[in-house]
Amino acid sequence: MRFMVIVKANEESEAGHGPSAELLAEMGKFNEELVKAGVLLAGEGLTPSSEGARVVFSGSEDPKVVDGPFAETKELVGGFWILQCRDRDECVEWIKRMPNPDGQAGVVEIRRVAEASDFENMTPEVEELEGRLRAQSAGEK
Amino acid sequence: MRFLVMVKASPESEAGVGPSREELEMMSKFNEELLNDGRIVFAEGLTPSSEGVRVLFEGDAEPKVIDGPFAESKELVAGIWVLNGDSLEDVVALMKRAPNPEAKGGVIEIRPIAE
Numbered sequence: 001m002r003f004m005v006i007v008k009a010n011e012e013s014e015a016g017h018g019p020s021a022e023l024l025a026e027m028g029k030f031n032e033e034l035v036k037a038g039v040l041l042a043g044e045g046l047t048p049s050s051e052g053a054r055v056v057f058s059g060s061e062d063p064k065v066v067d068g069p070f071a072e073t074k075e076l077v078g079g080f081w082i083l084q085c086r087d088r089d090e091c092v093e094w095i096k097r098m099p100n101p102d103g104q105a106g107v108v109e110i111r112r113v114a115e116a117s118d119f120e121n122m123t124p125e126v127e128e129l130e131g132r133l134r135a136q137s138a139g140e141k
Numbered sequence: 142m143r144f145l146v147m148v149k150a151s152p153e154s155e156a157g158v159g160p161s162r163e164e165l166e167m168m169s170k171f172n173e174e175l176l177n178d179g180r181i182v183f184a185e186g187l188t189p190s191s192e193g194v195r196v197l198f199e200g201d202a203e204p205k206v207i208d209g210p211f212a213e214s215k216e217l218v219a220g221i222w223v224l225n226g227d228s229l230e231d232v233v234a235l236m237k238r239a240p241n242p243e244a245k246g247g248v249i250e251i252r253p254i255a256e
Contacts, residue, residue: 004187006218042183044223045255046145052252053233057241065233070250075216077147077252082185088194095196096204103200109211111193111218114186121162126169129176136176137183 002041002113003083003091009049009076010106014069016048026099034083039094042137045079074107082113143182143254144224144232150190150217151247155210157189167240175224180235182223190217215248229253 019027034040046052050069057063070076085091088110095108116127160168175181187193191210198204211217226232229251236249 002185004185004218004221042223044143044145046252047255049252051229052250053229055233055236055239055249055251056246057239057248058246060241063237063241065237068252072216075213077145077218077250080145082183088192092194092196092206096206100198105199106197108196108198109190109193110196111190112188114188118186118188119159119165121159121165123162123165126165129169129173132176133172133181133184136181 001085001087002115003085003088004111004113005081005083005091005095006077006109006111007079007081008107008109009046009073009078010104011073013078014048014050014073014076016050020102022101023099026101030097030099034081034094039083039085041082041084043079043081046077049076088112142226142228142256144226144229145252145254146222146224146232146236147218147250147252148220149248149250150214150219151245152214153245154219155189155191155214155217157191164240171238171240175222175235180224180226182225184220184222186220187218190214223254 031040031043048069052068054066055063056066083091083094091110095110116122116130172184189210193209195207196204197207224232232251236251239249
C-alpha cells in the first residue's frame with residue numbers, strides 16, 4: 001500500500017525559515033533509512049504559501065485565481081512523502097520516528113493513496129493511462 | 142520548476158463517493174494531455190480521510206495518533222499532481238483548464254516545490 005504523508009506547515013515554514021542545520025542533517029539520515037528499507041517513493045518540501053496560488057472553481061464561471069499567502073497555517077502543507085508500506089500501522093511507526101530535534105509541536109497526516117481497484121467506475125482506457133502515469137513516475141526516480 | 146498541485150476534498154470525496162465514469166474520463170483526458178506535454182512528474186488520488194490518521198508531535202512526549210476522519214473537509218487534500226512548469230503563472234493557466242464536471246466547484250492549490 002502507498003501512503004501520502006503530509007507534514008503540516010508552521011509559523012517558521014510559512015515565514016520561509018528553512019530547517020536548522022541539525023534538523024536538515026537528521027532528516028537526511030531519516031530519508032536514507034527510508035530508502036534503505038525500500039519505503040521511500042517520493043519526498044519534497046514546499047516553499048511558503050506566499051509563493052503559491054489557489055484556483056477557485058465556482059459553478060460554470062471562469063475560475064478565480066487567489067494569490068497566497070493563505071491564513072490557515074496549521075492546515076497548509078509544508079512538505080510530503082509518498083511511502084510504500086505493508087499497512088497503515090507500519091507507516092505510522094515510521095512517522096513516529098521522524099526527527100524533531102527542536103521538540104516542535106507539529107502535525108503529520110497520513111493518507112492512503114488510491115489504487116485502480118478503489119475506483120468502481122474504472123474503465124480499461126483509464127486504467128491504461130494510469131499505468132503510463134505510474135511508469136512515468138517510476139522513470140522520474 | 143516543479144509544483145505540488147493539490148485538489149481539495151469535497152463532501153463527495155470525503156464520503157468515499159468515487160468519480161463517475163464521465164468524471165473519470167474527463168480527468169483521464171486532461172491527464173493524458175499533461176502527460177503528452179511532459180508536465181506530469183506524478184499524479185495520485187487519496188482515499189477519504191476516514192482511512193487516514195494524524196500523528197501529533199509535542200515536545201519530547203511520545204507522539205499521539207488520532208484516527209480520521211477529519212472535520213475540516215475544505216482544507217483536506219483529495220488528490221495531487223506534481224507538475225513541471227516554467228512559473229507559477231504557467232501552472233495556474235494550466236490548472237484553470239482542469240475539468241470541473243457538472244460545475245461542482247472546488248479549490249486547487251498550487252505550491253512551488255523547494256529545490
